[in-house]
Amino acid sequence: MDVLKTVAELRDWNRANGGNRPRVLVPTMGALHDGHLSLCDIARKKAGMTGTIVTTIFVNPTQFGPNEDLDAYPRPLEADLEKCRSHGVDAVFAPSDNSEIYASDASISISETSLSNHLCGASRPTHFSGVCTVVAKLFNLTQPDAAVFGEKDFQQLAIIRRLVRDLNLPVEIIAGTTVRESDGLAMSSRNAYLSPQARAQAPIIRQALGHAAATIQQGKFDESIGLVRKTIESAPLAKIDYIEIVDAETLQPISNLESGRPARIAAAVFFGKTRLIDNIGVEF
Amino acid sequence: MDVLKTVAELRDWNRANGGNRPRVLVPTMGALHDGHLSLCDIARKKAGMTGTIVTTIFVNPTQFGPNEDLDAYPRPLEADLEKCRSHGVDAVFAPSDNSEIYASDASISISETSLSNHLCGASRPTHFSGVCTVVAKLFNLTQPDAAVFGEKDFQQLAIIRRLVRDLNLPVEIIAGTTVRESDGLAMSSRNAYLSPQARAQAPIIRQALGHAAATIQQGKFDESIGLVRKTIESAPLAKIDYIEIVDAETLQPISNLESGRPARIAAAVFFGKTRLIDNIGVEF
Numbered sequence: 001m002d003v004l005k006t007v008a009e010l011r012d013w014n015r016a017n018g019g020n021r022p023r024v025l026v027p028t029m030g031a032l033h034d035g036h037l038s039l040c041d042i043a044r045k046k047a048g049m050t051g052t053i054v055t056t057i058f059v060n061p062t063q064f065g066p067n068e069d070l071d072a073y074p075r076p077l078e079a080d081l082e083k084c085r086s087h088g089v090d091a092v093f094a095p096s097d098n099s100e101i102y103a104s105d106a107s108i109s110i111s112e113t114s115l116s117n118h119l120c121g122a123s124r125p126t127h128f129s130g131v132c133t134v135v136a137k138l139f140n141l142t143q144p145d146a147a148v149f150g151e152k153d154f155q156q157l158a159i160i161r162r163l164v165r166d167l168n169l170p171v172e173i174i175a176g177t178t179v180r181e182s183d184g185l186a187m188s189s190r191n192a193y194l195s196p197q198a199r200a201q202a203p204i205i206r207q208a209l210g211h212a213a214a215t216i217q218q219g220k221f222d223e224s225i226g227l228v229r230k231t232i233e234s235a236p237l238a239k240i241d242y243i244e245i246v247d248a249e250t251l252q253p254i255s256n257l258e259s260g261r262p263a264r265i266a267a268a269v270f271f272g273k274t275r276l277i278d279n280i281g282v283e284f
Numbered sequence: 285m286d287v288l289k290t291v292a293e294l295r296d297w298n299r300a301n302g303g304n305r306p307r308v309l310v311p312t313m314g315a316l317h318d319g320h321l322s323l324c325d326i327a328r329k330k331a332g333m334t335g336t337i338v339t340t341i342f343v344n345p346t347q348f349g350p351n352e353d354l355d356a357y358p359r360p361l362e363a364d365l366e367k368c369r370s371h372g373v374d375a376v377f378a379p380s381d382n383s384e385i386y387a388s389d390a391s392i393s394i395s396e397t398s399l400s401n402h403l404c405g406a407s408r409p410t411h412f413s414g415v416c417t418v419v420a421k422l423f424n425l426t427q428p429d430a431a432v433f434g435e436k437d438f439q440q441l442a443i444i445r446r447l448v449r450d451l452n453l454p455v456e457i458i459a460g461t462t463v464r465e466s467d468g469l470a471m472s473s474r475n476a477y478l479s480p481q482a483r484a485q486a487p488i489i490r491q492a493l494g495h496a497a498a499t500i501q502q503g504k505f506d507e508s509i510g511l512v513r514k515t516i517e518s519a520p521l522a523k524i525d526y527i528e529i530v531d532a533e534t535l536q537p538i539s540n541l542e543s544g545r546p547a548r549i550a551a552a553v554f555f556g557k558t559r560l561i562d563n564i565g566v567e568f
Contacts, residue, residue, distance in 0.1 A: 007452070105534075107398035108416065108450035114391035132392065133451075136420075140452040166392035167417075168291070168424040250389075 001085045005096040007141060013091055014143055020090075022051040025144035025171075027135060030057040030094070031074040031189035032083045035179040039148040040087040042176050046146050052090040054142050061098055062109075063130030069273070074192060093142060101137060109133045110167075112159050115251040119155045119266050120277065123241050131156055132163050139171050146172040150179075152186045154264055154279040158251055178278070180206065186278045198271035201235040205269050208232045209280040212265050216245075216282050221256050224265070232269055241268035241275060248281065257284055285369045289380040291425060297375055298427055304374075306335040309428035309455075311419060314341040314378070315358040315473035316367045319463040323432040324371040326460050330430050336374040338426050345382055346393075347414030353557070358476060377426060385421065393417045394451075396443050399535045403439045403550050404561065407525050415440055416447050423455050430456040434463075436470045438548055438563040442535055462562070464490070470562045482555035485519040489553050492516045493564040496549050500529075500566050505540050508549070516553055525552035525559060532565065541568055 004010045017023070024043040028036050043053040057080055064070035077094060084092050095101050110132040115121070121128050139147065149157045161173050179187045184206035185199075194202060208231035212224040228243050247254050248262040257263055266279040288294045301307070308327040312320050327337045341364055348354035361378060368376050379385050394416040399405075405412050423431065433441045445457050463471045468490035469483075478486060492515035496508040512527050531538050532546040541547055550563040 103449065105398065106450045108394060108396050108447050110392060110394050110451075112392050114389065137450075137452045140454060143454070163392050165387065166390045166421075167394075168421045170424060170427070 001081070001089055002091040003081060004091055004093045005100075007095070007100050010091075010093050010141055017052055017090070020050060020052045022047055022145035023143065024051060024053050024174075025138070025142050025147040026053065026055045026089075027138050027147065027149070028055060028057055029059045029073065029189065030080045031076060031192070032057075032080045033179075033187045033189060033191075035150055035152065035176075035187035037083060037087050038179050039150060039176040040084065040089055042148050042174060043146075044088050046148075046174060051145075053088065054091045054093060054144065055084050055089045056138050056142065057092060057094040058101060058134070058138075060101075060130060060134040062102070062133060063127050065124055065126060068124075069190075069193075072193070074189060093138075101134070110136055110163070112162060115155065115159050115162055118246060118251055118253060119242060119244055120268060121155065123268065128156070128159050132159065135160055135163060136167065136169070139169055144171055146174055148174045148176050150176045152178040152188065152278065154248075154266055155251060158249065184210075186276070188276060190274055190276065193274040194271055195237075198237050198274065201237050202269075202271060202276060204232055204235045204238060205267055205276060205278045206280075209265050209267060209278060213280045213282045216257060216263075216265075217284065221245075228265065228267065232267070237271050239270040241270055243267045245282075248283075257282070259284060285365070285373055286375040287365060288375055288377045289384075291379070291384050294375075294377050294425055301336055301374070304334060304336045306331055306429035307427065308335060308337050308458075309422070309426050309431040310337065310339045310373075311422050311431060311433070312339060312341055313343045313357065313473065314364045315360060315476070316341075316364045317463075317471045317473060317475075319434055319436065319460075319471040321367060321371050322463050323434060323460040324368065324373055326432050326458060327430075328372050330432070330458060335429075337372065338375045338377060338428065339368050339373045340422050340426065341376060341378040342385060342418070342422075344385075344414060344418040346386070346417060347411050349408055349410060352408075353474075353477075356477070358473060377422075385418070394420055394447065396446060399439065399443050399446055402530060402535055402537060403526060403528055404552060405439065407552065412440070412443050416443065419444055419447060420451065420453070423453055428455055430458055432458045432460050434460045436462040436472065436562065438532075438550055439535060442533065468494075470560070472560060474558055474560065477558040478555055479521075482521045482558065485521050486553075486555060486560060488516055488519040488522060489551055489560060489562045490564075493549050493551060493562060496529075497564045497566045500541060500547075500549075501568065505529075512549065512551065516551070521555050523554040525554055527551045529566075532567075541566070543568060 116128040183203040208228040212228040215224040262283040395413040400412040467487040492512040496512040499508040546567040
């Protein structure tokens with residue numbers, strides 16, 4: 001496995017591996033867990049034996065708000081590289097410094113003005129502009145045929161699909177199912193921040209979403225949000241940021257299920273300063 | 285020469301011509317004049333005999349302001365194709381409809397927040413976001429190794445270079461010198477709007493810029509702008525939009541020449557509703 005620390009090294013690698021297609025990208029912020037590694041496995045399926053997997057590890061500053069956890073975000077690079085190695089990744093692009101990615105006078109950014117108005121976009125107003133900008137940059141730098149993103153960040157996945165469509169990026173987007181701990185908690189690098197008490201209570205998010213989906217399937221759409229809210233609020237350390245039921249494609253809030261249009265129930269919940277997100281699909 | 289009217293046709297063409305590199309793009313809004321055709325000639329030099337030239341003809345709605353000349357903009361497609369044919373263009377991508385380029389619910393855009401604050405960006409606040417977005421899309425659609433832009437739109441050229449740098453687009457940007465009528469007027473598709481009287485007065489822009497550059501070279505920086513202004517205002521039909529002396533790279537206004545840092549004097553002048561731009565380099 002090649003470890004590339006600079007854009008120049010990445011460009012050399014691209015040239016040397018130009019013919020080994022398809023090239024499949026797994027963009028991450030590191031602190032890799034089994035969720036990320038399942039994306040690498042999906043990438044291998046797509047790449048086959050002749051193709052290559054490139055994983056990027058970059059804690060992107062432009063997607064963090066001023067009071068968020070940019071500095072605290074875990075960066076266990078050596079452990080991450082070992083995990084990539086054992087999951088058949090061909091090259092890791094782990095820029096040694098933010099200046100490899102952003103010029104000090106960078107002045108171009110990408111924004112999304114529809115899908116990002118709700119859910120996490122409402123709580124984190126500059127987040128998705130940072131995500132879109134860095135993903136477009138990483139696509140242009142790594143030149144993949146396909147890229148794999150996890151469904152845990154459901155809004156991000158929808159916005160990346162929109163980015164690809166609206167900028168005509170020649171990259172196929174593949175979704176990876178959320179990987180969960182045995183008690184149902186969605187895997188996240190941020191779970192490491194949780195106190196033992198919070199960790200014990202956090203699976204309530206998934207349970208509440210599961211109840212709500214079942215409630216909607218039973219035709220009781222109007223009761224569902226209240227039920228999620230009540231269930232999550234039963235955990236003493238939980239503080240709800242949002243719970244919304246949205247159209248799975250447009251991410252606009254809906255007030256009823258429409259046949260043939262998948263919906264998504266999405267929640268963000270604080271446990272102390274740690275903000276966790278999860279979501280569940282529902283349709284009929 | 286292949287004429288491609290849809291994104292699907294362009295994609296097929298890309299596949300069939302994948303190996304004919306370098307591929308050099310000349311993006312235009314059509315109404316081609318000798319300035320555009322000189323860009324095609326530069327493209328051929330770059331492409332050599334094995335490479336290909338792709339010219340795009342698309343009057344991009346997102347770079348026009350609400351009271352600008354989008355509807356009036358000339359669209360002489362057949363004449364344009366003939367000119368491309370006679371200048372060795374291999375393929376013209378001329379989308380048959382705006383919907384080939386923009387989805388009705390498009391929600392992604394690119395913006396630039398430094399170079400676009402002055403000059404045309406001040407008069408046309410949404411213009412360069414439209415330019416950046418469509419150029420990124422056309423790059424992604426046509427997958428060129430290099431692209432040629434004219435120096436007449438000097439601010440556009442600088443912003444495209446910034447777009448390429450900040451989004452890591454793998455495209456080399458080549459500048460084409462402004463082509464002029466025999467009386468010095470910079471060629472522009474918008475010259476066709478001019479009344480005979482305005483057409484007769486319009487060369488004053490170039491003359492004034494030339495005087496100003498000479499004045500600066502003589503060490504009289506502070507007098508130069510006033511001189512341009514006075515000269516242009518001597519033409520009865522001319523109404524100045526802006527005249528500025530800026531750093532050629534950052535496009536920020538300067539108050540003196542600095543050794544080794546090229547500057548640019550840029551002007552936009554209305555003749556009736558027709559807005560003409562021009563610029564001249566100056567350095568020591």
